[in-house]
Amino acid sequence: MKGNKNMASMGSSGFLIIPWLLLAESAALFSAGVSSGKSTPAVFVFGDSILDTGNNNYLPTLSKCNFPPYGRNFPGGKPTGRFTDGKVISDLIAGDLGIKDLLPPYLDPNLGAQDLSTGVAFASAFLVTQASESIVELYKLGARKIGVFSTLVSGCVPEGRTVGGGEERKCAENFNELAKIYNGKLSFEMDYLNKQLPGVKMVFVDLFSPLLGIIKDPETYGFAVTKEGCCGTGYIEAAVLCNQLSPFTCANTSEYIFWDSVHPTEKANRILVSKVRDYINELL
Numbered sequence: 001m002k003g004n005k006n007m008a009s010m011g012s013s014g015f016l017i018i019p020w021l022l023l024a025e026s027a028a029l030f031s032a033g034v035s036s037g038k039s040t041p042a043v044f045v046f047g048d049s050i051l052d053t054g055n056n057n058y059l060p061t062l063s064k065c066n067f068p069p070y071g072r073n074f075p076g077g078k079p080t081g082r083f084t085d086g087k088v089i090s091d092l093i094a095g096d097l098g099i100k101d102l103l104p105p106y107l108d109p110n111l112g113a114q115d116l117s118t119g120v121a122f123a124s125a126f127l128v129t130q131a132s133e134s135i136v137e138l139y140k141l142g143a144r145k146i147g148v149f150s151t152l153v154s155g156c157v158p159e160g161r162t163v164g165g166g167e168e169r170k171c172a173e174n175f176n177e178l179a180k181i182y183n184g185k186l187s188f189e190m191d192y193l194n195k196q197l198p199g200v201k202m203v204f205v206d207l208f209s210p211l212l213g214i215i216k217d218p219e220t221y222g223f224a225v226t227k228e229g230c231c232g233t234g235y236i237e238a239a240v241l242c243n244q245l246s247p248f249t250c251a252n253t254s255e256y257i258f259w260d261s262v263h264p265t266e267k268a269n270r271i272l273v274s275k276v277r278d279y280i281n282e283l284l
């Protein structure tokens with residue numbers, strides 16, 4: 001891939017991603033890359049469910065999805081602990097950067113040294129202040145290129161509409177306002193750290209607007225269903241509530257922006273990644 005050589009020549013590099021889903025009350029921090037020294041940059045993702053590639057399998061939590069119909073469009077149709085029908089944003093970014101097609105979860109007991117040196121996904125929840133602290137820690141470890149991702153448009157995910165969108169299930173504006181406040185604070189912190197940490201390059205990547213853009217203009221992206229997830233009724237099911245016994249699960253995700261009531265489909269994840277590629281490329 002185009003950027004890799006440059007990235008390697010710069011030695012240490014990194015990304016950081018912080019999407020946040022209101023209803024999961026979690027924030028996610030994706031950070032990439034302390035370079036392994038030679039030609040391969042590494043991607044480290046600190047993520048909540050939207051970015052998790054399967055750490056939840058190894059944690060005592062009800063927030064699980066290592067059962068069908070999750071993973072229906074994953075290679076082999078395998079449920080892996082990814083909260084979607086296929087790949088998550090973490091996988092797609094690692095793939096885009098030419099590092100690897102799937103980003104393994106840190107808690108996987110079969111993880112090898114090679115996996116670690118090119119990147120893994122952690123499961124954590126971060127708020128703005130913790131995000132800043134984590135960025136400083138990463139900086140101390142040598143990360144110099146850091147991408148910070150905004151929260152999603154949490155009032156417009158199906159669960160947000162169900163919980164706060166009234167009878168018509170409109171986008172819950174109060175949730176969206178909270179997300180905007182959070183994004184504003186995060187962006188401000190990033191500007192501050194950009195000035196404080198010598199040699200660092202940080203890019204704030206907005207995911208809120210691109211996802212809202214897809215939701216507002218679904219036909220352009222080949223979607224027909226915006227307000228319901230594919231799984232179950234699409235209004236509320238996610239994690240353990242989205243399972244093989246859930247009635248009404250859609251047969252084909254291709255027209256759905258959301259896989260369950262909180263998480264986008266792989267197709268939507270791919271479109272999101274393509275929409276922010278320019279920002280990510282700024283770091284290469």
Ligand SMILES: *[C@@H]1O[C@H](CO)[C@@H](O)[C@H](O)[C@H]1NC(C)=O
Nearest residue numbers: 072073222251252253254255
């Ligand atoms: C889903 O529908 C799309 C568009 O109609 C079609 O191209 C695709 O093959 C279908 N996928 C599956 C798994 O049936």
